[in-house]
Amino acid sequence: MPTSKQLLTSVQAARFVAQGFLRLDAVVPQEINERAIATLTEGLPDVPYGTALSQAFAQDTFVNELLGLPVIAGAVESLVGPEPTVDHHAIHIREPREGQAQPLHGDAIIDVRPDAFDIQLMYYPHEVTAEMGGTLSVPGSHLRRINETDVGRVQNLRGQTRLTCPAGTVVLLHHGIWHGGRRNDTARRRYMYKLRLNPTVPQVRLWDTTDLHDPAVTAELSTYFPWYEQATARLEIYNRVLLWRALTGDELFDIEYWVTRVSNRPALRSHA
């Protein structure tokens, strides 16, 4: 197993900006998965808001080992940089045959930061089948700002995904993504561990930028999702361009001139 961090590529970073998540299937070894299930069954101590990630978890904990995996360490650093702080962590259990799903929601009030974001790491230590209440999420929803559960009246959206995954899967999400735990129709508990991380450095070119000018970057950022309205979809692309400009420091980056058009404010000049 490689020991150095596996940073994301620009194409992967652009996919995160467009879709609002990055999925890493079966990246956690079974030995860590088993210890995680035992720990999640017992419960976890709180971590105070703002604790440096490097200080938050003892060396022999499953969280520390999970975060030390090169593929996870690299993805986390690519998105929030070195030394992020812990916002909070939580154990999310969908109880056996509990008969209800969680409404769609975002995890905070409207967050208007245009140039920064938190990530939420969701870790599934066992296989999640279609009946087990995998987390539902809506790709491309993270920049459509909503207020916590106000979006809960929306039942289904075209293109939503209900997670099924092998054991040891980690999904990294932009904090704004619309999501919710689904109904568990099995006789087994469904566990998920969630850790929210805040950046402590400007999130500028934190990934491996060797492929920054690959046309696939713009292609990723131009992705449309089936639930978008015909016209408002352009606003999603617009917001992605703003975020990509912030993440790359390239103030001229654009797609179809959407941002260029609406930032055109010629200064008054004297005609004398």
Ligand SMILES: O=C(O)CCC(=O)C(=O)O
């Ligand atoms: O249990 C789940 O699948 C999702 C729960 C969650 O992320 C939340 O309550 O914010």
